Amino acid sequence: MSASIKIFDTTLRDGEQTPGVNLNLQEKLEIARQLQKLGVDVIEAGFAIASPGDFDAIKAVSQDVKGVTIASLARAVEKDIDRAWEAVQYAERPRIHTFIATSEIHMKYKLKMTEDEVYERSVAMVKHAKRYCEDVEFSAEDASRSSLQFLYRVLEGVIKAGATVLNIPDTVGYATPIEFGNLIKDVRENVKGIEKVDISVHCHNDLGLAVANSLSAVLNGATQVECTINGLGERAGNAALEEIIMGINTRKDFYSINHNINSTQIYRTSKLITKLTGVGVQPNKAVVGANAFAHESGIHQHGVLSEKTTYEIMTPESVGLTQNKMVLGKLSGKHAFEERLKELGFTLSQDEIQKAFEKFKELADKKKEVTDKDIEALVEENVSEIQQTYELDSFQINSGNKVISTAMVSLKRNGETITEAATGDGPVDAAFNAMERVSGVGLELEDYGLRAVTEGKDALGEVTVRVSRDNKTIIGRGISTDIIEASVKAYLNAINRAISEFGEGIIIVKS
Ligand code: KIV
Ligand code: ZN
Numbered sequence: 001m002s003a004s005i006k007i008f009d010t011t012l013r014d015g016e017q018t019p020g021v022n023l024n025l026q027e028k029l030e031i032a033r034q035l036q037k038l039g040v041d042v043i044e045a046g047f048a049i050a051s052p053g054d055f056d057a058i059k060a061v062s063q064d065v066k067g068v069t070i071a072s073l074a075r076a077v078e079k080d081i082d083r084a085w086e087a088v089q090y091a092e093r094p095r096i097h098t099f100i101a102t103s104e105i106h107m108k109y110k111l112k113m114t115e116d117e118v119y120e121r122s123v124a125m126v127k128h129a130k131r132y133c134e135d136v137e138f139s140a141e142d143a144s145r146s147s148l149q150f151l152y153r154v155l156e157g158v159i160k161a162g163a164t165v166l167n168i169p170d171t172v173g174y175a176t177p178i179e180f181g182n183l184i185k186d187v188r189e190n191v192k193g194i195e196k197v198d199i200s201v202h203c204h205n206d207l208g209l210a211v212a213n214s215l216s217a218v219l220n221g222a223t224q225v226e227c228t229i230n231g232l233g234e235r236a237g238n239a240a241l242e243e244i245i246m247g248i249n250t251r252k253d254f255y256s257i258n259h260n261i262n263s264t265q266i267y268r269t270s271k272l273i274t275k276l277t278g279v280g281v282q283p284n285k286a287v288v289g290a291n292a293f294a295h296e297s298g299i300h301q302h303g304v305l306s307e308k309t310t311y312e313i314m315t316p317e318s319v320g321l322t323q324n325k326m327v328l329g330k331l332s333g334k335h336a337f338e339e340r341l342k343e344l345g346f347t348l349s350q351d352e353i354q355k356a357f358e359k360f361k362e363l364a365d366k367k368k369e370v371t372d373k374d375i376e377a378l379v380e381e382n383v384s385e386i387q388q389t390y391e392l393d394s395f396q397i398n399s400g401n402k403v404i405s406t407a408m409v410s411l412k413r414n415g416e417t418i419t420e421a422a423t424g425d426g427p428v429d430a431a432f433n434a435m436e437r438v439s440g441v442g443l444e445l446e447d448y449g450l451r452a453v454t455e456g457k458d459a460l461g462e463v464t465v466r467v468s469r470d471n472k473t474i475i476g477r478g479i480s481t482d483i484i485e486a487s488v489k490a491y492l493n494a495i496n497r498a499i500s501e502f503g504e505g506i507i508i509v510k511s
Contacts, residue, residue, distance in 0.1 A: 002256040002257060002258055003223070003256070003257055003258070004223070004257070004258040004259065005218055005222070005223055005224060005225055005257055005258075005259050006041035006042060006198065006223060006224040006225075006259075006260075007039075007040045007041050007042070007224075007225060007227065007241065007244075007245070007259055007260070007261055008040070008041065008042040008044065008071075008200060008224050008225065008226040008227070009035050009038075009040040009042065009043055009044065009226075009227065009228065009229070009241060010044040010202075010226050010227070010228055010233070010238065011031065011035070011228040011229045011232060011241075011273060012028055012031060012032065012043065012044060012045050012046055012057070012061075013044040013045065013046050013047055013073055014044070014202075014226075014228060014232075014233040014234060014238050015228040015229065015232035015233050015237075015238070015273075015277075016046070016232075017233060017234045018232045018233060018234070018237065018277065018279060020278070020279070020446070020447075020466060020473050021232070021277045021278070021279060021473065022472055022473040022474070023057075023276060023277065024053070024497075024501060025053070025056055025057045025060055026386070027276045028045065028046070028057040028060070028061060029057070029060055029061060029064060029065075030272065030276070031272060031273065031276065032045060032061040032064070032065045033064070033065060034265070034268065034269050034272050035065075035068070035229075035269065036065050036066075036067065036068050037262070037265050037269075038261060038262060038265040038266070038269050039259075039260045039261045039262045039265070040068060040241075040260075040261065041068065041069060041224075041260060042068065042069040042070075042071055042095065042224070043061065043065065043068055043069070043070055043071070044071045044072070044073060044097060044226075045057060045058040045061040045062070045070055045071065045072060045087075045088075046058045046072060046073070046087075047072065047073040047074075048072040048073075048074065048080070048083040048084045048086065048087040048088075049074065049075075049079065049080045049083040049084070055083065055086070055087050058070070058072045058084075058087035058088060059086075059087045059088075059090060061091075062087065062088050062089070062090040062091035062094065063090045063091075065091075066092045067092065068092075068093065069091070069093040069094070069095050069135065070088050070091035070093065070094060070095065071088065071094075071095035071096070071097045071137065072084035072085075072087050072088045072095075072096065072097065073097050073098075073099070074096055074097065074098045074099075074129070075098070075099065075100070076098050076099060076100035076121050076122055076125035077125070078125070078128055080098070081096055081098055081125060081128050081129045081132070084096045084097075084098075084129075085129070085132040085133060088133070089132070093135065094133050094135065095133065095135040095136070095137055095165075096129040096132065096133045096135070096136050096137070097136075097137040097139065097167075098125050098126065098129055098136065098137070098138055098139070099138070099139035099140075099141050099167075100118055100121060100122055100125070100139075100140070100141060101118070101140075101141040101142050101171075102118060102140040102141065102142065102143060102146040102150060102151055102154055103141075103142035103143070103145040103146040103147075104145075104146070104147065105142070105145065106141060106142045115150050118154065119150075119153060119154055119157055122138065122140075122154050122157060122158050122161075123157040123158060123160070123161045124161075126138055126158045126161035126162055126163045127161045127162065130161065130162040134164070135164050135165070136162060136163050136164055136165075137163065137164065137165035137166075137167055137200065138155075138158040138163040138165070138166055138167065139167035139169055139200075139202065140154055140155065140166075140167070140168060140169070141169055141171050142169065142171040142172065143167075143168040143169055143170070143171070143183070144168070144169070144170040144171070144172075144174055144175040144179075144180060144183060145171075145172070145174060148183075148186060148190075151168075151187070152187070152190050152191050155187065155191045155194070156191055156192050156193065159191070159192070159193040159194065159196065159197055160193065163197060164197055164198065165197060165198040165199075165200050165224060166187075166191075166194070166197055166198070166199055166200065167200040167201070167202055167224075167226065168183065168184065168187060168199065168200065168201055168202070168217075168222075169201070169202035169203070169204075169226075170201070170202070170203045170204060170210075170213055171202075171204060172204060172206055173203065173204035173205050173206025173207050173209065173210060173235075173236060174206070174207070175203070175209070175213050176209065176213075177209060177212040177213050177215075177216040178216065180201075180203070180213040180216055180217055181213075181216035181217060181219060181220040182220070183217075184199060184201065184216075184217045184220040184221055184222050185220040185221065187199065188220070188221045198223045198224045199217075199221060199222045199223055199224070200222065200223070200224035200225070200226060201213070201214055201217040201218075201222045201224070201225055201226065202226035202238070202239075203217075203226075203238065203239045204233065204234065204235065204236065204237070204238060205231060205233070205235075205236040205237045205238065205239065206235060206236045208236070210231070210236075210237070210238060210239035210240070211231075211239045211240060211243045211244055211247065213239070214227065214239040214244055215244065215247055215248075215255070218248075218255065218257060219255070225239065225244055226238070226239070227239040227240060227241040227244055228240065228241060229241055229242065229269050229270055229273045230242070230270055230273050230274065230279070230281050230285075230288065231243070231285075232273065232277065232279060240286070240287075241261075241266075242266045242269075242270060242286075242287040242288050242319065243286050243287055245259065245261045245263055245266065246263065246266070246286075246287050246314055246318075246319065249263055249314070249318070250313050250314045263318050263319055263320070264317070264318065264319065264320040264345075265320055265345075266287065266288065266319040266320055267288060267319045267320040267321045268320055268345065270287075270288040271376070271380065272380075275380055275477060276475065277475065278447070278449075278464050278466045278473075278475035278477075280449065280451070280464075287319055288319070293312070293316040293321060320345070322343075322344060322372045328340060328360070328364070328370050328375075329364055329368070329369070329370060330361075330364040330365060332364070334353075334357050337353075337356075337357050337360055337375075338353055338357075340372075340375060341353065341356070341375070341379065344372060344375065344376065346379055348379070352379075356375075356378050356379045359378045359381070360375065360378055363378065363460070363481070366458065366481045367458045367460070367481060368458065369456075371454050373453050373454050374453060374454060374460055377453045377460055377462060377479050378479070381477065381478075381479055386496055386497055386500045387496065387499070387500045388496055389413060389439075389495075389496050389499045389500070390411040390412065390413050390438070390439055390492060390495060390496060391411065391412045391413075391492075392409075392411060392412075392488060392489065392492055393410040393411060393412045393417050394409075394410045395407060395408065395409045395410070395431060395434075395484075395485075395488055396408045397427045397430065397431065397484055399426065399427040399430070404423050405423060405424050405425070405426050405427045405429065405430040406421060406422070406423050406424075406430055407421065407422055407423075407424065407427060407430035407431040407433070407434045408420070408421040408434060409421075409431055409434040409435050409438060409488065410438075411435065411438045411439065411492070418438045419438070420434045420435075420437035420438045421434055422434040422436075422437055427484055428448070428484065428487045431484065431487065431488050431491070432445065432487075432491050435488070435491055435492060435495060436495075439495050439499075441495045441498055441499065442469075443467035443468065443469055443474070443494060443495070443498060444467060444468045444469065445465060445466075445467050446466045446467060446468050446473070447464075447465065447466035448463070448464075448465050448466075448487075449463065449464045449465075450462070450463050450483060450486070450487075453479065458481055459481070460479050460480065460481055460486075461479065461480060461481065461482070461483040461486045462477065462478075462479045462486060463477070463478050463479070463483065463486040463487045463489070463490040464476070464477050464490060465477075465487075465490045465491055465494050467491075467494045467498070469498060469502065470502075472501070472502075474494050474497045474498050474501065475494070475497075476490040476491055476492070476493035476494025476495070476497060477489075477490050477493055478490035478491075478492070478493055
């Protein structure tokens, strides 16, 4: 009989620690619901004591997402554990995840604690968490750089105190696959009582080995893998869920491991994370990169055309990527559109379908061929919409290589149209400046990205802007066949998000 592993997704906790990522409650809920569809066993929804926003999101996910274990992180400190419990107590299957570092370097310089103090604290805090919650995970932070004898001692102590999951993190991505596999084997063979608990691993990607280390751990007896979608996380990120799963699935003959993930939800989940975090994946990223299933060279194309398995070790369909076929056109009706949405795996309300259909009709007027990717982009623009304080009425741009760019933008607010003009360093800057004048919202533009959703000159362009205020990041997104319009929509989306996040009262009005 083959072994089974549990997938612990920490996109909402370690993933949210990615520089520049800041998700609001609605976005976290949307991600948690998608993770449930994907089939993860555990969702680490946040770090309850870190901020009221984290706390509220963990509580909301606990109340909303059933059939999955919901965890909150907590330092090995009473007040952290109390707060974690306050947030996860609503879950059908709550878990408190407490951690303390066990490596000499962390104990000496960060914690300023002796081995005995760390041991006592670990045991006491697991006991404290156990008063609230049956399921308690203990992480020995920086385990891969800890003394083996001390690690065994701490792990034995927390098992006796009632821990149900022991996590062995490679916190700084220092381990190598053989070494890390051996560490898991050593823990399995030397820690008394280990057979009663799950052995978890949590690998960071500083040397690009997070997935390899996690898989090596699985081969050596780890029963839970902690990972994130698209490999998001601190510094170089965490092990990527999609790579672990497709590694196990594609090489069933080698790993012979079962799990509960529905791999056909991988692509959709990856896209959702990209959209909500504003962090794109590199085109050559394994499994979910834009080129992951593209065959460029003539020899490869020829091979794939005669027999797919010549150069394809997994199918695009197995990760939920539909073929980019031409599906609908200008004359297609709502019924056909709705059917296609179902085939693409969307479950939308009638209102959402109607909105997407109107956008589809507008697009079909401008574009000859409307593909699945276009439809996905239109639908994704609609979901998770926030309060539209301002709506785009019209804009006009004057730009060229010998003139100063000027933009006139009209936005609607409560039925009133407000128009402002501004100059700028290029048409996009001019349009953004005009919108800031209309709304009075001043934001710092940190990043601007443009990508084509499909091929061809009439492709939909998708613009993502990352803006910040008071160290908080907001992502705005807009799509259109016209890249200036896509930019205007993205910035407007960011302005509306800023208003709903901070309230208008605290927005700086630029002079
Ligand atoms: O990387 C790490 O060690 C962590 C722990 C808190 C599990 O994120
Ligand atoms: Zn981590």
